[in-house]
Amino acid sequence: MTHHNDNQDNDNQAAGWYDKKAAQASQYFELLSAYVHRQDYAEHLMEEVKAWKQQHHRPLLSRLLQVRKEPRPAENFTYLKYLQYNGRLNDYLSRSITYIYMRDLGASPENPAIQQRIQNLTVKIEHLLEQHVNSNHEAANGNLFSFKDLYRWGQKEQIEPVIIWLIEKLKQVRDHIPEGIHKEHAQRKLIKLIAGVVMHALEELGEDVSAEERSRRLGEAIKLGYSYGLTYPFIDDLLDSDVLSPEDNLQYAQMIRHALVTGIVPEPGDWARQHEQLAAFIYRELKSAFEYIQSIQRDETRSAFFEQTYVFFHAQEIDRIKRLDYAAYSNEELYIPIILKSAASRTIVRSVLAADASADYEERTFYFGIYNQLADDFADLYEDLEHQSVTPYTYYLTHRENRPDLINPFELYWAVVHYLIHHLYQGHKQVQEAILSRAISSLHRCRSRLGYDKYKFLMKELEPSHTPFAVLLQQLVRNSNPVQFFDKLLRDQLISSLRSQEEEKAQFRQTMENARQVIQASLPVTLPQEDQAFTADIIAAANYSLQGESKLLRPVIAYVMGVLEYGFAETDLLPLLRSLEYMHTASLIFDDLPSQDNAATRRGRPTLHEVYDSASAELAGVYLIQKAMQEQASLTSFDPSRVQSLMKYSAERAGDMCAGQMKDLSTRGQTLTLEELNAICYYKTGIAFEAALVMPAILAGTPPDVIDSIKKFAYHAGIAFQIQDDVLDTEGHAQTLGKDTQMDRQNGNSTFVTILGVEGARQAMWDHYCSAIEAVEKLKLKTAFFQHFLDYIIHRSH
Structure with a gap:
């Protein structure tokens, strides 16, 4: 019984809340309705609207020639640059921020303290936008x-x-x-x-x-x-x-x-x-x-x-x-x-x-x-x-048509405009400019979206009863320039950005899958016609390691760089793609050996030394390295001097990776500094990402300064990848990851998690993510693949 009474009391209290506010709303609505019935809202607004018209009038010649004198707001950077060049950016932001303060913060620009905050924020945002617009090459996007x-x-x-x-x-x-x-x-x-x-x-x-x-x-x-x-x-x-x-x-x-x-x-x-x-x-x-x-x-x-x-x-x-x-x-x-x-x-x-x-x-x-x-x-x-x-x-x-008692909402809207300007904000000029600009701009946007004929029909249906006011509004739409607002620009840009990101992510996934299928089909090492029985065992061992649930990230990156960025033919680039995966797979074989990580699973199944033995695994790793060099020497469609430079670079990077692995083995059980771990991580992981990006660039004859930016991206992307690996090793599941977890902890190895903790490791990962993005922005790439590749790195679950 008590429970029922409690519920009843709660319901009664809630009903009281609503009734109290509904009574206040009813009084406001009666006031607005009276404005509409008497038509005095229009009489009061006529002078303000005429003054606004004078300030925002568009010359007759411009209208006749249909000259578009300024970029569309949808062209964000171009539009902001236009405002900046013409000295109008401050006014544009001040009007927008004033409106935001009224709408979202319930503040009044009549208050000197609010006015000062609006001015301070305007200057701050203006400065930030000028920096962003002037320095960011992504203006087109x-x-x-x-x-x-x-x-x-x-x-x-x-x-x-x-x-x-x-x-x-x-x-x-x-x-x-x-x-x-x-x-x-x-x-x-x-x-x-x-x-x-x-x-x-x-x-x-x-x-x-x-x-x-x-x-x-x-x-x-x-x-x-x-x-x-x-x-x-x-x-x-x-x-x-x-x-x-x-x-x-x-x-x-x-x-x-x-x-x-x-x-x-x-x-x-x-x-x-x-x-x-x-x-x-x-x-x-x-x-x-x-x-x-x-x-x-x-x-x-x-x-x-x-x-x-x-x-x-x-x-x-x-x-x-x-x-x-x-x-x-x-x-x-x-x-x-x-x-x-x-x-x-x-x-x-x-x-x-x-x-x-x-x-x-x-x-x-x-x-x-x-x-x-x-x-x-x-x-x-x-x-x-x-x-x-x-x-x-x-x-x-x-x-x-059947309800003449219904209030025209378009008229009520202007009655609200009148109330806000004349009663709520006491005719404050800055408020008047912001509210009228917003209201009239909404008509501009409506006509632009619907087209002239549909807009004309709609306005006829919603035409205010006060004929002179109705005529004045339509003159404004024809004869004035639309006034833009920063929050609308941000809203439109955000919607466009979210939509394009979804499309780009879908394209990224499709690109990854297409490239992966092409590479996967070409990976198996085939038996030579001569001495098939003699080489069958080592080729079978090599192919075993090449199979399994591999993401093929490194050759996929090289595929995108070579095919999509530099325009190489897919078939011409395949030897390089195979060589990258052969080198990577060889490094995994060595990592998994009992003498190193002693891992039992890799790519969702037993490691090579578990299926064969350690000696066979070592030989298969050496064999794949040899095959990688052979593939690079097969890049016959490219300038021989560039292929030679590529092979020299590849050999140097392979040596660096060995040095990284050696350093990793020699420091096991020791507590490393973050700088030492970053260096080991770069040599073990970052270099492989770097090679996948730099090798196609070498074949394309890319200038050294651009290659430096590529290397910077690879450095930060590689460390971000390793940090996420360490986090997943701590929090993930072996079934999801396709390999043993907690191996570093068992072996007493320092990781980003052991040094920084999970939260600190994530912060470091995001810092490297940002640095990698900043490096990509300097490259002016044709596709957004590498931005989404970075997103994939930090959000992946395996």
Whole structure:
């Protein structure tokens, strides 16, 4: 009985939260509705819009000639360079950052302290962009940010472990976003939420905060941002999609509601079999995220967190069950939930941080939210119609002929603009410029996306009743230059980057597999016609070692470098590819011997000396080295002098690898310094990566300075590879890895893990990853293969 009463009390409390906010939303909606009915919003805005028109007017000749005077914002680097060259970058950033402060931070530019922070941040970002734009050769790709940049920032803020944690979490989320959810948009919203929480945390930090406290709070903010951001792909997007069955959808929503009302995450229950794995991941991540947020809450902020989160979720649920074919929704039923969810989605951020919120922050955030929501719904109108989603726009367009009482959402949008400029921000000029620019630019983007005819039809359907204002708006779209915003550029670039990364990763995997198949088919050593019986045993031993679950990384790298970068014919390059794998396999045979590592398994099966004996294994290793030299001498399609240089280089590198192995054997059982381990690792592993890259470069006659950059990449990539090997040797499983684990520990060898610990080893791996990426950027390669090869190195599980 007590349990039932507790549940009832919780439900009543939650209903009270929603009713209180709904009453506030209702008052706001009545005010906006009155503006629309009286048409006075348009009268007040006419002068401001005309003034904006004068400032952003596009000359008649430019319009007649359809001259595009500036690059498109999608051309990120070119556009930023254009702004920088014309002295407009500061104004562009100042307007954008002002808008972000209003929208995301609930701040007012009227406040001198806020104005100073906007100015300081503008100058800082301007400086960073100028450095990036002027120095980065990747301008054509428009890649403003990357995991490399993120990790370098983490190093600067001394939060490397949190950044590594975040990168791994983002990878897991990406891998678990199911078909039926827009993958790029889901990832973008998650990243945006993380950035938003971090931005709030940075605003909370004072000048006198110690470096240690700053690092702690930034790390905490990143984890909180991820925890809150998970709600977008795995609650909002999932419940909005058709991924789950109606039964699973209902059960999932009830589970979330229970957690928000009681503060306790219930058991997930049974899901349809095809969703069991997805459900297990989502439940584990969301439960952990919910409990982490709870652990940060203070007593005085806990209630606000649960209240705002519940209001947001309940408003979403009310909207989610609406049907477009139902003709009797009132204006209040259409608008109250979106006022609530758009406001709560922002106030939650501060409650997630357990930060105190001032009354004016709450007010500005509450009244600003619907402005963005109506703008977003306008942008997504046709997509929402296609999916039969109910928004003020889709509902108005569907039922306006039979429902003259329905408020035109386009008019209500401008009524909101009027309220924000004249009442919430008291006519502040900087606010006026930012809000009007944003609103009018959305019309520019709509016309560009839909095309003139479709846009004209839409505007006729949504035309405001105040005819002079409606005419003025369309004149603005025809006669003014579109005003761009930095956050939109970042959003578009992020979506484009996420999409291109997925495409490039698929291409990377396909390239790896294609090259591997070509190389694998050519590897077996064939029996010579003469003396077949005499050579059969050693060839069989060599071929045994060449078989098994090999990744063939080194010849694959050489294949990409030679075929895709330098344009060599595949058949001409095959001797070099075979030679690399023969040399590598020989080194593994020697490594595995009882006199060295004494390994029992390799490539998923017994080592060669286990199947034959040590003497046979040694001879097979020598035989493969001899075959490698023979293959290199068979590169008859290339300049003989370059082939000679290649063979000289190959012999030198093979000698270095032997020296590395000798040093490794002689220092076993000793505690090495990091510098000593780096050197051994380079000689044992890095040189093999270097050879796979440098040998095709030698055949191509590549200049020495470029080869130096190749060697730098190989050095850092090789060490990163070895560090991940050491981590996997500590944490992995022999069945997954295809070889014995814990061998170094058993043999008393120093590894990156024994010297640095697992966490320190991962940090060192990411530092080498960043250095390798920076070396690749200088090479100006044709493909993105090597960036994704580095990603493969650090994320591989075997």
